[in-house]
Amino acid sequence: MSTATPCAAPDSEGFFGPYGGRFVPEELQPRLEEVSRAFDEAMKDPSFLKELDYLLAHFAGRPTPVFHCANLSKRLGGAQIWLKREDLNHLGAHKVNNTLGQCLLAKRMGKTRVIAETGAGQHGVGTAAAAALLGLECTICMGEVDIRRQHLNVTRMEMLGATVRAATSGQRTLKEAVDEALEEWIRDPDMFYVLGSAVGPHPYPYMVRQFQSVIGREARAQMLENTGRLPDACLACVGGGSNAVGIFSGFVADSSVRLIGVEPGGIGNGYGENAASLCQGEPGVLHGFRSYMLKDADGNAGAVYSISAGLDYPSVGPELAMWKDSGRASFVSINDEEALQAFFDLSRHEGILPALESAHAVAYAIKMAPQMPADNILLVNLSGRGDKDVQQVEELVKTGRFTPRNN
Numbered sequence: 001m002s003t004a005t006p007c008a009a010p011d012s013e014g015f016f017g018p019y020g021g022r023f024v025p026e027e028l029q030p031r032l033e034e035v036s037r038a039f040d041e042a043m044k045d046p047s048f049l050k051e052l053d054y055l056l057a058h059f060a061g062r063p064t065p066v067f068h069c070a071n072l073s074k075r076l077g078g079a080q081i082w083l084k085r086e087d088l089n090h091l092g093a094h095k096v097n098n099t100l101g102q103c104l105l106a107k108r109m110g111k112t113r114v115i116a117e118t119g120a121g122q123h124g125v126g127t128a129a130a131a132a133l134l135g136l137e138c139t140i141c142m143g144e145v146d147i148r149r150q151h152l153n154v155t156r157m158e159m160l161g162a163t164v165r166a167a168t169s170g171q172r173t174l175k176e177a178v179d180e181a182l183e184e185w186i187r188d189p190d191m192f193y194v195l196g197s198a199v200g201p202h203p204y205p206y207m208v209r210q211f212q213s214v215i216g217r218e219a220r221a222q223m224l225e226n227t228g229r230l231p232d233a234c235l236a237c238v239g240g241g242s243n244a245v246g247i248f249s250g251f252v253a254d255s256s257v258r259l260i261g262v263e264p265g266g267i268g269n270g271y272g273e274n275a276a277s278l279c280q281g282e283p284g285v286l287h288g289f290r291s292y293m294l295k296d297a298d299g300n301a302g303a304v305y306s307i308s309a310g311l312d313y314p315s316v317g318p319e320l321a322m323w324k325d326s327g328r329a330s331f332v333s334i335n336d337e338e339a340l341q342a343f344f345d346l347s348r349h350e351g352i353l354p355a356l357e358s359a360h361a362v363a364y365a366i367k368m369a370p371q372m373p374a375d376n377i378l379l380v381n382l383s384g385r386g387d388k389d390v391q392q393v394e395e396l397v398k399t400g401r402f403t404p405r406n407n
Helices: 026-042 046-058 070-076 095-108 122-134 144-149 151-159 174-187 204-227 242-248 318-326 336-350 356-371 387-398
Strands: 066-068 080-085 113-118 137-143 163-167 191-193 233-237 258-266 282-286 289-293 329-335 377-382
Touching: 026 095, 026 174, 026 204, 046 095, 066 204, 070 080, 070 336, 070 356, 080 204, 080 356, 095 113, 095 122, 095 191, 095 204, 095 242, 113 122, 113 174, 122 137, 122 151, 137 144, 137 174, 144 151, 144 163, 151 163, 151 387, 163 174, 174 191, 204 242, 204 318, 204 377, 233 242, 233 356, 242 258, 242 318, 242 377, 258 336, 258 356, 289 318, 318 329, 329 336, 329 356, 336 356, 336 387, 356 377, 356 387
Parallel strands: 080 377, 113 137, 113 191, 137 163, 233 258, 233 377, 258 329
Antiparallel strands: 066 080, 282 289
């Protein structure tokens, strides 16, 4: 077992191996350089780090605990399933770790307005709350489809003082929300873009990973304290990848810990039926960075689908792509039905309603556990709670489109 060390930074051009970088219009380069310089300076400033730590503890409610799913593990037989309870953060997801960091950075830079994209709404809620706390004007771009299926989070954002703007082009989901947020940021040099996942042009993938690495640092120490050893595998759902890089960063230097990213398998392996970029995609450039992506016949970003609004993005963070190629992490997919069943399994046996995004990772742990010895440990990053998904799941059950099994 190796001693944990911090994840490596990208190179000077923002690349993690062949992935990442900064593929943006010339006029955007100075803006990104400004953010990069400010971030580097802030992370070396003890006063910034002290304020961020204070907000993570007293606003977000960190540290979040780890929890042994004793009931579920016993029913399954085999490995013991543990959860890193990011759902217990203020606002119900891991997103607040990053929004506090970026909004604090925006304020440090003298910005008064922020803009963000959101899919499932958790990043939007986190940005709206951090902006309200720090006195920043806030605009959230959200796909029109996602506004309908995540209405509760739209209401929360508006109650927190944010303006929610519908993205009505293309598939009207997360990619289009990112498109519109980037376009407005380009037009307004006085605005700060709070990017929610470990994607986009440098320095965003690195910055988001650093702000989310608190998950991995806590989880590693907590597993040693609670079990006396590290887990055999660490699992996280993967859309863009912020929760995955966050928890994986705590274990990436430990060769004994398998890192497993779980992508949305949707309803099939055909075009537009899933959003499994690492499992089914190929390298390409989207939103200013190079990584694996799902493409259409012309090589552009392809149509994607997931039951989880937070996972239907056609690309993925460049650091995860590098870990895939190196073999440090492996990536699998879970379909809609499996994720929904895991939602009910965790709810009924542990009293925890997981976000549909997180339920993908839970579902794969449920598949793995029976095939492993009883003294093995699977640690799942429960990245968010399922309150936002209750209405969507209820409709699926009531209309007969999904019937949970009594496992």
